[in-house]
Amino acid sequence: MTTSGPTTQDMLDERYGRGRSPRRRAAIVIGLVVALVAVGLFAWMTVSNSLDAVSADTTSYEVVDEHSVRLDFQISGPVGRSVACALEAQDEQHGVVGWRVVEYPASDLHARAFHEVIPTTALATTGFVNACWVT
Missing domain, CATH: 1.20.5 (Single alpha-helices involved in coiled-coils or other helix-helix interfaces)
Known part of the structure; x- marks a missing residue:
């Protein structure tokens, strides 16, 4: 069945x-x-x-006097795009005593080196690139 x-x-x-x-x-x-x-x-x-990524490396810094720090650095970024970087100077207690934003025009180079002076309000002990970005 x-x-x-x-x-x-x-x-x-x-x-x-x-x-x-x-x-x-x-x-x-x-x-x-x-x-x-x-x-x-x-x-x-x-x-x-x-x-659009930008990388920055501080190559050296020099405390010129109590009012300025000289900063040497290099950036790697996209070709043909302008870039801005925030530069920072700090004192012994890691307090910010100097700050500067610099803008660079577009370039045909992927990597570039720069020298900038950061004005400070007090004696700094270090200087470095805080950040960089495409503008």
Whole structure:
């Protein structure tokens, strides 16, 4: 005797959501598309941020007197983009005694070296590049 009804396996699959319904396939496809879009967006944001990245290295500093610090540094940044840097001088207690923002025009060079003087309000013990960014 044979029955034409659902098998035990079919009933279990339906009960526990293991069936191969079109809705489930659509949900899986939509989930995969959303995941791929999210990964692509993250990759684009990472690449676009790194294209505008500027790195700076202080190569030396000299405390000229109680009113100024000479700072030598180099920057590496995107070619053809202008760059600004915040220069800082600090005293023994790491208090800021001098601050200067300088802007540099766009260049065909990836790496450039600069010499700047930071005016100070008191005797400084150090000078350095605080940050640089594309303008």
